[in-house]
Amino acid sequence: MKKILRTLLCVMLTTALLLPTLVYGAEAAADGSGDTASASEASQPQNADQNANEEKKDIMILYTSDVHCGVDKGFGYAGLEQIRKYEQAKGYEVILVDNGDSIQGDALGLLTKGQTLLDLMNRMGYSVAIPGNHEFDYGVDNFLSLADKAQFQYISCNFRYKGQNVFDPYAIREIGGRKIAFVGVTTPMTITASKPADFQDEKGDFVYSFLQDESGEALYNAVQEAVDDAREEGAEYVIVQGHMGNEDVCRPWTYADVISHTNGIDAFLDGHSHDTDQVIMKNKDGKEIPRSACGTGMQSIGWCRIPVEGEVTAGIYSWTMDDPAPEVLGIENDMSEAVKEARAEVQALMEEKIAVAEQELTICDPVAVDPRWGKVRMVRRAETNLGDLCTDALRVMTGADLAVLGGGGIRVDIPAGDVTMKNIYEVFPFANEVCVIEATGQQILDALEWGARFVPDENGGFFQTSGMTYEIHTYIDSACTKDENGMFTGVDGERRVKNVKIGGSPIDPEAHYKVAGTDFYLLMNGDGHTAFDGAERVDAGGVLDSQVLAGFIVNELGGVIGEEYSEPTGQDRIVIVEEKH
Numbered sequence: 001m002k003k004i005l006r007t008l009l010c011v012m013l014t015t016a017l018l019l020p021t022l023v024y025g026a027e028a029a030a031d032g033s034g035d036t037a038s039a040s041e042a043s044q045p046q047n048a049d050q051n052a053n054e055e056k057k058d059i060m061i062l063y064t065s066d067v068h069c070g071v072d073k074g075f076g077y078a079g080l081e082q083i084r085k086y087e088q089a090k091g092y093e094v095i096l097v098d099n100g101d102s103i104q105g106d107a108l109g110l111l112t113k114g115q116t117l118l119d120l121m122n123r124m125g126y127s128v129a130i131p132g133n134h135e136f137d138y139g140v141d142n143f144l145s146l147a148d149k150a151q152f153q154y155i156s157c158n159f160r161y162k163g164q165n166v167f168d169p170y171a172i173r174e175i176g177g178r179k180i181a182f183v184g185v186t187t188p189m190t191i192t193a194s195k196p197a198d199f200q201d202e203k204g205d206f207v208y209s210f211l212q213d214e215s216g217e218a219l220y221n222a223v224q225e226a227v228d229d230a231r232e233e234g235a236e237y238v239i240v241q242g243h244m245g246n247e248d249v250c251r252p253w254t255y256a257d258v259i260s261h262t263n264g265i266d267a268f269l270d271g272h273s274h275d276t277d278q279v280i281m282k283n284k285d286g287k288e289i290p291r292s293a294c295g296t297g298m299q300s301i302g303w304c305r306i307p308v309e310g311e312v313t314a315g316i317y318s319w320t321m322d323d324p325a326p327e328v329l330g331i332e333n334d335m336s337e338a339v340k341e342a343r344a345e346v347q348a349l350m351e352e353k354i355a356v357a358e359q360e361l362t363i364c365d366p367v368a369v370d371p372r373w374g375k376v377r378m379v380r381r382a383e384t385n386l387g388d389l390c391t392d393a394l395r396v397m398t399g400a401d402l403a404v405l406g407g408g409g410i411r412v413d414i415p416a417g418d419v420t421m422k423n424i425y426e427v428f429p430f431a432n433e434v435c436v437i438e439a440t441g442q443q444i445l446d447a448l449e450w451g452a453r454f455v456p457d458e459n460g461g462f463f464q465t466s467g468m469t470y471e472i473h474t475y476i477d478s479a480c481t482k483d484e485n486g487m488f489t490g491v492d493g494e495r496r497v498k499n500v501k502i503g504g505s506p507i508d509p510e511a512h513y514k515v516a517g518t519d520f521y522l523l524m525n526g527d528g529h530t531a532f533d534g535a536e537r538v539d540a541g542g543v544l545d546s547q548v549l550a551g552f553i554v555n556e557l558g559g560v561i562g563e564e565y566s567e568p569t570g571q572d573r574i575v576i577v578e579e580k581h
């Protein structure tokens with residue numbers, strides 16, 4: 001039986017190499033910032049010594065990104081190990097790299113603050129990795145401690161402490177008879193996407209940065225300098241490992257912005273936006289550069305081929321089944337055992353039933369389907385029943401007048417049926433502390449305005465709410481202003497948030513209200529929310545969001561999430577007004 005399964009795996013992987021969606025450039029598409037071209041026009045090797053080809057070997061870079069603790073999902077680490085062996089058997093010199101957001105995503109990361117994931121990465125044999133924004137979710141000091149324990153090298157050309165690089169901007173690896181440079185670049189959105197307070201000193205001044213100037217020039221210059229330095233050190237190829245993404249909210253720091261403002265890059269392996277787009281676009285000199293992304297949760301594994309002769313190409317292996325590849329194909333290797341051991345340590349707690357959900361609690365649109373993403377995520381731009389549940393938990397369990405919670409902090413659905421602690425930790429994987437502040441009505445209005453500035457587009461800082469209702473008039477352009485770090489500074493024009501009511505009564509800008517939330521949004525300026533600066537904290541603290549949600553469901557709802565949360569679109573707490581009446 002095992003022989004049959006191994007044969008099946010080999011056939012599937014061989015077939016994968018022939019599928020158009022897996023071969024770089026076959027369905028290349030630009031995101032609006034760059035030109036597309038055929039795969040035959042992809043990047044050519046630089047500084048290749050054609051007279052020494054017999055001493056060189058074809059190189060295969062396997063890359064992962066946005067694993068988010070999904071070490072046993074999709075291909076999983078066991079499938080990754082099997083693909084590595086498969087490529088090695090074909091004669092490739094293989095190197096493994098990661099593009100960030102690996103150590104956070106479910107209880108496996110939360111309960112160990114990323115340590116278990118780092119241990120698995122060490123065992124997996126990664127060579128180079130970069131920090132994504134979620135590497136900092138358990139604190140900067142925690143991540144730096146993990147980086148010290150890593151048996152691979154973290155790099156980033158734009159993660160700075162008091163103006164100096166925290167990590168080397170690039171790493172050179174000699175493989176296949178050639179020097180390959182890897183340049184790391186982390187999205188400047190990290191300064192607000194993670195806890196801004198963690199990047200500040202005791203005076204509230206930012207001592208860490210990601211070169212988040214609004215022009216993007218500081219970032220482009222850092223990447224270019226790293227590329228040039230790597231070339232000067234003898235690198236024949238330069239591969240950028242990016243955690244940049246393709247979303248409009250990421251501009252001017254998307255992968256396309258970086259490629260179009262630099263030269264000398266042979267391929268750009270990207271993460272952050274969870275897409276699987278395979279693109280060829282022109283750099284600032286008009287040379288065509290491949291950009292590849294491999295999605296999230298190990299559903300795809302990225303590859304970049306550097307042959308002895310020919311062009312650099314990139315693409316992905318994709319696993320489209322719901323059940324993980326290791327289970328379906330019966331893959332058993334060192335990594336399958338390592339992952340099982342890691343999961344076993346938290347399994348008993350995670351599988352304990354604590355409640356029943358009579359319907360699905362969702363972060364997604366109940367009907368709409370995107371051809372690329374599947375379900376359409378709505379929690380970052382509209383009310384959902386899971387948003388209602390989570391904010392009700394914060395308000396009720398703290399006794400506050402109202403609660404707010406950014407949709408970016410509510411990560412996954414709770415399926416109908418038994419609810420376990422695993423479900424709770426997956427909804428709230430960041431271990432944020434619940435807090436209560438006393439804020440003015442005007443501060444609340446400003447915070448709502450900042451959170452609603454991108455609607456109908458997504459924004460992690462879009463506020464789900466309890467004890468409060470409001471309207472967003474999307475025909476009015478946002479008048480919010482921000483500083484060079486992307487932090488809210490005010491409103492300069494007509495507001496799009498209107499008819500705000502607390503407890504059924506119109507909000508009083510001069511009155512004071514007790515606002516429940518998490519420290520990420522209320523105290524640490526998460527997603528750029530500064531409107532609550534100066535508000536007094538009035539609770540004792542020390543309780544995590546996951547604990548509060550579990551306590552609310554068990555103690556206040558009696559272990560049954562019932563009829564009041566039956567509508568996926570919520571209870572009309574947030575109304576979108578698209579046209580002026």
